[in-house]
Amino acid sequence: MLRIVAHAALLASALGLGSCGFADSRAPVPEFMRLKEAEQPPPEAPPDVKRVVREQINVVFLNTSYPREVHVAPPHREVRGQGWTACVSAQLTSATGSTLGTQIYIVTISGGKVVDRRRAEVDDICGTETYEPI
Numbered sequence: 531m532l533r534i535v536a537h538a539a540l541l542a543s544a545l546g547l548g549s550c551g552f553a554d555s556r557a558p559v560p561e562f563m564r565l566k567e568a569e570q571p572p573p574e575a576p577p578d579v580k581r582v583v584r585e586q587i588n589v590v591f592l593n594t595s596y597p598r599e600v601h602v603a604p605p606h607r608e609v610r611g612q613g614w615t616a617c618v619s620a621q622l623t624s625a626t627g628s629t630l631g632t633q634i635y636i637v638t639i640s641g642g643k644v645v646d647r648r649r650a651e652v653d654d655i656c657g658t659e660t661y662e663p664i
Contacts, residue, residue: 541603576605577617578638580664589644590637595622603659605639613640617656624651 591597597620605614638646650656
């Protein structure tokens with residue numbers, strides 16, 4: 531019986547001590563008990579939007595839209611995240627062959643690659659950007 535009580539006490543103390551662990555970096559405990567904050571990666575340098583869009587034009591526009599007169603705006607740091615966003619405009623053709631006119635997209639660039647694109651909306655800053663041909 532004494533052996534069972536000793537094992538139970540040992541198990542209880544092991545669980546008690548094991549659950550303490552380390553506190554996060556802002557906890558009110560001594561410094562040596564705090565976890566170190568994760569190092570943030572250094573901010574990514576602004577991408578060469580002209581080169582990225584030229585090399586990945588098929589990611590930004592469909593092949594069947596026959597993009598012409600492609601222009602890009604300077605990149606801006608993404609509001610949330612580590613990447614960059616830039617406005618891209620081009621003359622496009624619809625699937626039926628009719629002209630769609632100038633269409634503007636916002637592309638998200640991370641690590642030198644286009645990772646997302648969406649059509650620009652009225653609230654976006656693309657209407658006030660300065661564009662350069664690629």
